[in-house]
Amino acid sequence: MFMRNNKFNKMVISFLVALTMMIGCVGCKGKPDENGSMKSDDGRSYGGTIYVDEGNEAETAFFHVKVDEAYCYDTYQFEDGLYQADQGMAYVVLKLTIRNTYGKDLPMSITDFILDFEGNEEKNVVTGYGKTELKDEQYMDNLFTLKQGESISKYVMYTVKKKDAYTLKYTEFYEDQLEGDTFCIAVTPKKK
Numbered sequence: 001m002f003m004r005n006n007k008f009n010k011m012v013i014s015f016l017v018a019l020t021m022m023i024g025c026v027g028c029k030g031k032p033d034e035n036g037s038m039k040s041d042d043g044r045s046y047g048g049t050i051y052v053d054e055g056n057e058a059e060t061a062f063f064h065v066k067v068d069e070a071y072c073y074d075t076y077q078f079e080d081g082l083y084q085a086d087q088g089m090a091y092v093v094l095k096l097t098i099r100n101t102y103g104k105d106l107p108m109s110i111t112d113f114i115l116d117f118e119g120n121e122e123k124n125v126v127t128g129y130g131k132t133e134l135k136d137e138q139y140m141d142n143l144f145t146l147k148q149g150e151s152i153s154k155y156v157m158y159t160v161k162k163k164d165a166y167t168l169k170y171t172e173f174y175e176d177q178l179e180g181d182t183f184c185i186a187v188t189p190k191k192k
Helices: 006-025
Strands: 049-052 063-073 075-078 081-084 089-100 106-109 114-116 143-146 151-161 166-173 179-187
Touching (some): 063 166
Parallel strands (some): 049 179
Antiparallel strands (some): 063 089, 114 166
16 A cells, blocks of 8 residues: 555655654754864854964964963072972973953953863863962963953963973853863973
């Protein structure tokens, strides 16, 4: 009986194929791009990881950031004296240039930028030290507001395991709690 009416069979098959495609696309917001990023209903990118080569600028939704200089120290002259890094550790100092491209003032913190490295099994968050701890005008304020259109170039110091290469990470966070993309900037500090 099913085989007798070819026109009816084709209609049923077409209907089933269309229904399957519609069911498969319910809730779809598109496929991830090459970075794994998806688009929210309002067009914001989220969930991806963007890798940035050393010396290049990362273009986040809020600002552009570039690592201008990267140095690794075994000893460092702090305000109250010369300090030796602990065994297997180093002081890594990065000069960052950050340019506000958001169109509004941005409240920021040096803890927005995390220094990571291969072999960081504990996945400890390694945040930096700024002007508050180091009392040095060349260092970034720990908390600051980057004015609309403003660009700053300042240093941040990290105390980390001694490695040849690191990754500076920044993850976008929106006011409505949407976690955007994560930017990973390759860093190979020069020995000082």
